[in-house]
Amino acid sequence: MGDHRSQSFWRAVLGGALAGLAPASAGPLLMIPSLALLWSIANRPRLAAIWGLLAVLVSHRWLLALHPLTWMGVPAALSLPIAAAIWLFCALCGSALLAVWSALSRWLDATKQNAGLWTVLLLASIWGLAEVGLASMPLFWLGIGGSVLPFDPALAGLSRWIGNGGLAALQLVLAWGLWIGLSHRRGLLWGLLWLLSVLLVHLLGAASLQWVSPSQxxxxxxxxxxxxxxxxxxxxxxxxxxxxxxxxxxxxxxxxxxxxxxxxxxxxxxxxxxxxxxxxxxxxxxxxxxxxxxxxxxxxxxxxxxxxxxxxxxxxxxxxxxxxxxxxxxxxxxxxxxxxxxxxxxxxxxxxxxxxxxxxxxxxxxxxxxxxxxxxxxxxxxxxxxxxxxxxxxxxxxxxxxxxxxxxxxxxxxxxxxxxxxxxxxxxxxxxxxxxxxxxxxxxxxxxxxxxxxLTPYVRWAEWPLIVLLAAAWIGLLRSSAHQS
CATH class of the missing domain: 3.60.110.10 (Carbon-nitrogen hydrolase)
Structure with missing residues (x-):
């Protein structure tokens, strides 16, 4: 039991660190494994909170450059503590958001091996819409949707259709597939299907990237x-x-x-x-x-x-x-x-x-x-x-x-x-x-x-594809629950 808890803790630590390093560097190459680690602890809010805390601490480490603040009249002795407090406050906000998402996952019991794809799609679409909403609020968030570039422009091409929130949801779904394949030993067929899915979304994104309206x-x-x-x-x-x-x-x-x-x-x-x-x-x-x-x-x-x-x-x-x-x-x-x-x-x-x-x-x-x-x-x-x-x-x-x-x-x-x-x-x-x-x-x-x-499809449709996905996932989940009962 102790070893299991220790492994879960270190998965939260490693996953959060990878998520924080992903933006503006290796993108999905780090983000998808970090999200797979998050899925492994998705029904444990405290561990998910650690994942979120570290993700923001690492990605927003530039906030410490606020020090020194003496030019604004802040006493020298308080300058570094204030900069560190701002950094920590942002991280705690991220931690709280992950805890809420994990509590929802726990309620839906998405981490069981027999959990349906509907639950995963519901959680992913909620995350994607949350990223869109947070982007209009006072704090500066680096969501998983925006972490795709500059490493993976082909995947980013899908934003022409689904925007930043859609990219976030897509990476969550791919990460869930990776976690299921590795943790439940689904075998070679599952691995091939997962790789084909990754290849397909990249081909679609690259094709979308080629289309651009003519310069006037x-x-x-x-x-x-x-x-x-x-x-x-x-x-x-x-x-x-x-x-x-x-x-x-x-x-x-x-x-x-x-x-x-x-x-x-x-x-x-x-x-x-x-x-x-x-x-x-x-x-x-x-x-x-x-x-x-x-x-x-x-x-x-x-x-x-x-x-x-x-x-x-x-x-x-x-x-x-x-x-x-x-x-x-x-x-x-x-x-x-x-x-x-x-x-x-x-x-x-x-x-x-x-x-x-x-x-x-x-x-x-x-x-x-x-x-x-x-x-x-x-x-x-x-x-x-x-x-x-x-x-x-x-x-x-x-x-x-x-x-x-x-x-x-x-x-x-x-x-x-x-x-x-x-x-x-x-x-x-x-x-x-x-x-x-x-x-x-x-x-x-x-x-x-x-x-x-x-106009691109995203400009025309905004977040409607994600909203439709959320509604479809909720309906599918309700029907699946009714069928099982």
Whole structure:
């Protein structure tokens, strides 16, 4: 009995660690074995909670780069404990979610050898829909659906049909098949059927990836990666230098024969008034603005000779504490936010104030595939994401770029990513990543964005395939239970 419990514990530990390492690295090669280990403990909420805790601790280890926080007024002695507490809080949230899923699995008794496929499909579809829902909430989640890239673009091609949530559900089903085959010694036939299933979904995904709506036109843009340290950007000296830096970048972009320069999230302060002196081309940039008494982080358009920036879309998903502050006395929230607290904008990510229309993701809104699909359905012809991932390490940039790659595949749109320290890249509608500027290096680079209007099945249907699967699995489970009784 003791050995059995010890083995189960170590399966939870190993599975969680593999799941945390999978995003932006080996993808399904690590994720499917980690999920197979999860199925082996699926009816044991405490062990599943350990799996979830370790998965988030490993995948979100870049959160420790928040330290030091002294530039925000946090005492040096508290800086590392606060960063570690934020990291641990996110991990505990993941742990709680896995415990709930495991409790549901235990109730359905899915881990018995004679459990039907209906139960597995039900649990997988619930997980997939949960990932879609979590992607629209304040915390930044790296779900198993988004872990597919960049390692496995063929499997990611299926997101054209089933989106991020569908990829999550599919990997869970494949992992269940692997676990059943290994743990119950189903034999050679089961193994061959499992391998054929893996091959089939990859062939279907690769075929889906080849289809892309024809390019209707080209948009010539320049991307600027300024590499302004976040811990210094609000200093008086940095603010004094900013106009000259932007003006120089605009003239460098103009020499590339482009229509506009795109700059990253949060570049301009809220007191910015209008166009730059002798501004040669349009500027699309992130910046802050006041809307009556509310401060917002926005995508702004500054045309040459404009008297003031034109807000195109406000950021909707705000970072807890870093951007969105709780309603506490001012003395309690000192040092929690460098920007003093922001208010969210509309949930829509569709931008029609610039031609051609854009689907915009500001920072970790890139994880919300449903919102960008809705903006694409509304008429967006290309995707744009602007971000500031400083002071986080390159690991987060890789995870961010993998999510951006998935968004391009899901929507069948070219995506331009422009970030303060990276990633600054152009991603084609088929998911091909073309780096524009190396991480951490200042530069201005040209990007030719192909504009498209065709809609992928996922843009048309959203999560309906998963919802139908969930309903069918529930009906099948009820009928199976009635038949057995």
């Amino acid at each position: 036109a080209e948009l010539h843009l320049a991307a600027w990666q300024p590499v302004i340290p976040t811990r210094e950007k609000f200093s008086l000296e940095q603010q004094r230098q900013l106009p000259a830096l932007v003006q120089a970048a605009l003239h460098r972009a103009d020499s590339l024969s482009v229509e506009a320069l795109v700059a990253p999230e949060g570049l301009l302060p809220s007191n910015w008034r209008g166009a730059f002196r002798d501004q040669p081309i349009s500027l699309i940039t992130g910046g802050f603005r006041w809307d009556v008494s509310e401060q917002r982080s926005s995508l702004l358009l500054i045309e040459p000779d404009a008297l003031k920036p034109q807000p195109l879309r406000d950021k909707h998903r705000l970072v807890p504490l870093g951007e969105a502050l709780p309603p506490l006395p001012s003395g309690w929230i000192s040092g929690l936010s460098a920007v003093g607290g922001l208010r969210p904008g509309s949930a829509s990510r569709f931008v029609d104030g610039f031609e051609p229309p854009i689907a915009i993701a500001i920072c970790y809104e890139i994880s919300d595939g449903r919102a960008l699909a809705q903006a694409t359905a509304a008429g967006a012809q290309w995707l744009l994401t602007i971000a500031n991932l400083d002071p986080y390490p390159v690991l987060l940039q890789k995870q961010f770029l993998a999510l951006a790659q998935l968004r391009a595949i899901e929507t069948g749109r070219d995506l331009l990513s422009v970030a303060n320290t990276g990633p600054t890249a152009l991603i084609g509608a088929q998911g091909r990543v073309m780096p524009l500027i190396p991480p951490g290096q200042e530069g201005v680079a040209k990007a030719v964005v192909h504009l498209r209007s065709g």
